[in-house]
Amino acid sequence: CNCQDKVDQHQIQSAFKGDSVTTDCTYQTTYTMPTFYWYQQKDNGIPKYMLNKVSKSGNSEEEFKERFHGDLNKTAVPLTIKNL
Template identity: 35%
Template sequence: EDKVTQPPGDVILTQGQTAKLNCTFTTTDSNPYLFWYKQEVNSFPKFILRRSRYSADNSPEFVKDRFDAELKDSSVPLMIQDLHVCDSAVYYCFSRIEFPAHTGFHQP
């Protein structure tokens, strides 16, 4: 069974810090594709990046020097460097098969 899981609850961080948003998955797919999206209040989700065993693609809006994720055996945590106030949002991790829960964080 394919499944994607994110920890519940918000992550509270301040400007300039690094965020690590966890996402774990189980799959029978030999080359799974995992995606991260950002959704701000009253806006549609924006594609951040896609990771597979053999490729790593970022949206031009979300450059790799700030937004990155490494696909490991069963996880693909999103790292956001040098946090800005505009990074406050809900972040969704999912595979091409299933949409899971989400993780949000905001500035205190």
């Protein structure tokens, strides 16, 4: 790991059932093609792989494709969750 690499995940805002929310996550890296992974962890559960994003591509587990979307640009990697 490069000591100059940094990821900041900001707090998630409140939302209502049926809403969509986007988490704010910014990063700094010296890598030219960073890869990001998202996992879901429920209370007292183990992390469950959801999706990843690298450059303009990525993949998602089937059960998360409809509601969860990761994006990636040069400074941020937001995750949008639809239909809470």
